[in-house]
Amino acid sequence: MLFLKKFEEKTIGTEHIFKGKVISLQVDEVVLPNGNHSKREIVKHPGAVAIIPITDHGTMILVEQYRKALERSIIEIPAGKLEQGEKPEMTALRELEEETGLGCKELTHITSFSTSPGFADEIIHIYSATGLYKIEESAPADDDEFVEMIDISVEEAEEMMADGRIYDAKTAFAVLWMKQYLKK
Amino acid sequence: MLFLKKFEEKTIGTEHIFKGKVISLQVDEVVLPNGNHSKREIVKHPGAVAIIPITDHGTMILVEQYRKALERSIIEIPAGKLEQGEKPEMTALRELEEETGLGCKELTHITSFSTSPGFADEIIHIYSATGLYKIEESAPADDDEFVEMIDISVEEAEEMMADGRIYDAKTAFAVLWMKQYLKK
Numbered sequence: 001m002l003f004l005k006k007f008e009e010k011t012i013g014t015e016h017i018f019k020g021k022v023i024s025l026q027v028d029e030v031v032l033p034n035g036n037h038s039k040r041e042i043v044k045h046p047g048a049v050a051i052i053p054i055t056d057h058g059t060m061i062l063v064e065q066y067r068k069a070l071e072r073s074i075i076e077i078p079a080g081k082l083e084q085g086e087k088p089e090m091t092a093l094r095e096l097e098e099e100t101g102l103g104c105k106e107l108t109h110i111t112s113f114s115t116s117p118g119f120a121d122e123i124i125h126i127y128s129a130t131g132l133y134k135i136e137e138s139a140p141a142d143d144d145e146f147v148e149m150i151d152i153s154v155e156e157a158e159e160m161m162a163d164g165r166i167y168d169a170k171t172a173f174a175v176l177w178m179k180q181y182l183k184k
Numbered sequence: 185m186l187f188l189k190k191f192e193e194k195t196i197g198t199e200h201i202f203k204g205k206v207i208s209l210q211v212d213e214v215v216l217p218n219g220n221h222s223k224r225e226i227v228k229h230p231g232a233v234a235i236i237p238i239t240d241h242g243t244m245i246l247v248e249q250y251r252k253a254l255e256r257s258i259i260e261i262p263a264g265k266l267e268q269g270e271k272p273e274m275t276a277l278r279e280l281e282e283e284t285g286l287g288c289k290e291l292t293h294i295t296s297f298s299t300s301p302g303f304a305d306e307i308i309h310i311y312s313a314t315g316l317y318k319i320e321e322s323a324p325a326d327d328d329e330f331v332e333m334i335d336i337s338v339e340e341a342e343e344m345m346a347d348g349r350i351y352d353a354k355t356a357f358a359v360l361w362m363k364q365y366l367k368k
Contacts, residue, residue: 001348004257007250007330018201018209020225023303025202025209030252038328040252041204043227045303066191067301068214068224073188074301081302111345114352116299116306117251117258118265119207119229124353144222146191161295164185168298169308169353176360 007033009040022046022081023120045122049092050079050170052110053102053129058182060157061132062171063099063147074167075150075160077174079124088125094139096129100149101138105131110177115169124170128181154178191217193224206230206265207304229306233276234263234354236294237286237313242366244341245316246355247283247331258351259334259344261358263308272309278323280313284333285322289315294361299353308354312365338362 009030018025024044032038053061066073080095082088089107096102112125141147152160157175160166166175193214202209208228216222237245250257264279266272273291280286296309325331336344341359344350350359 004248004259004349005250006248006257006332008257009250009252011252020211021223022225023227025227027204028252032328033250033330036328039205041206042253043207043209043303045300048302064188064190066189066193066217067298068193068195068212069226069303069305070298070301073190073192074298075188076301079302111356112351113356114251114254114258116229116304117254117260117352118232118263119227119253120300120304121253122300144216144220146217148190165188167296168301169357172295172297173353173357173360176357176364180360180363 009033009038012037041119043120043122045120046084047082047088047122048079048124049082049088049095049127050077050124050174051092051096051107051127051129052077052174052178053096053100053104053132054178054181055132055151059151059153060174060178061100061102062150062152062157062166064150065145065147070167075165076168076171079170089127092125092127092129097135097138098141099147101135102129102132103135104129105133126170126173154182193217196221225303227304227306229304230268231266231272231306232263232308233266233272233279233311234261234308234358235276235280235291235311235313236261236358236362237280237284237288237316238362238365239316239335243335243337244358244362245284245286246334246336246341246350248334249329249331254351259349260352260355263354273311276309276311276313281319281322282325283331285319286313286316287319288313289317310354310357338366
């Protein structure tokens with residue numbers, strides 16, 4: 001991983017505003033490259049994983065979930081937050097099981113990226129999951145989480161992107177990635 | 185746009201925690217589909233645009249920018265926040281000019297999506313820009329914004345994704361989208 005440092009902003013103070021269940025918020029005072037001072041509002045997040053579950057016949061498993069921040073439900077690849085000390089691969093297997101009742105024979109890291117670099121430190125790790133199989137007594141989802149699973153082709157997923165049922169960055173990435181994957 | 189409502193969570197209270205320059209933070213108390221109560225931490229953001237500037241010879245214009253939330257700089261497609269009352273197309277043209285000094289003859293909406301639906305309402309509108317030309321006396325960037333422009337092929341962009349210089353969701357989407365665009 002290449003960490004670039006151009007135009008670095010040095011922190012000269014941090015005000016802690018909020019610490020919640022999922023995120024915390026701080027405001028950093030920084031020195032800019034030209035010597036001026038500015039403030040940066042920063043959301044701290046534990047990081048997340050998302051999984052592209054690919055069936056043996058080349059379809060994708062997605063989940064419908066209500067997203068309070070958007071005041072609507074959207075159709076997404078399965079995903080979830082990293083628990084303290086948990087390796088991303090373990091989170092991926094856990095979330096896949098909780099949200100879809102599925103296990104996988106192969107889990108492959110595709111890429112990792114920041115979701116909102118302008119205001120949040122959240123990094124999401126994206127995996128593909130193949131060799132899917134049903135887990136008979138699968139772990140339940142979190143008690144405040146309600147999801148419904150669907151099995152669709154990449155063409156159906158593209159339609160869902162066009163009409164807004166798919167409406168988030170990781171799933172938009174996953175649909176384009178899946179199109180390329182199926183061409184190989 | 186199809187707004188799905190499955191598993192809707194009704195708000196029964198909102199606590200306003202913070203109102204900043206860029207984001208604000210609130211905690212909503214909600215009633216879940218099973219009747220239980222829960223809290224949702226929600227970051228409010230004005231929304232953003234990002235532009236994939238495509239040169240006449242099929243390369244992409246990207247910008248390097250320090251991202252305090254990540255404590256490093258990354259290489260991204262040009263992007264910026266919506267100003268109050270500004271149409272996304274206007275934001276796209278303004279940000280393209282401010283960050284690259286370029287105008288474009290054609291601006292085309294590709295898609296829009298939520299960056300972090302688990303905790304933020306930010307929507308980003310993605311455009312392609314073609315017919316690029318240099319604006320002689322271009323508008324300057326914001327006074328706390330420092331960016332450097334680069335012109336690269338999609339293969340170079342894929343290398344940058346692999347080594348982590350490209351490291352954000354909208355640009356990862358843009359690289360895959362650009363690969364498909366060049367094949368047409």
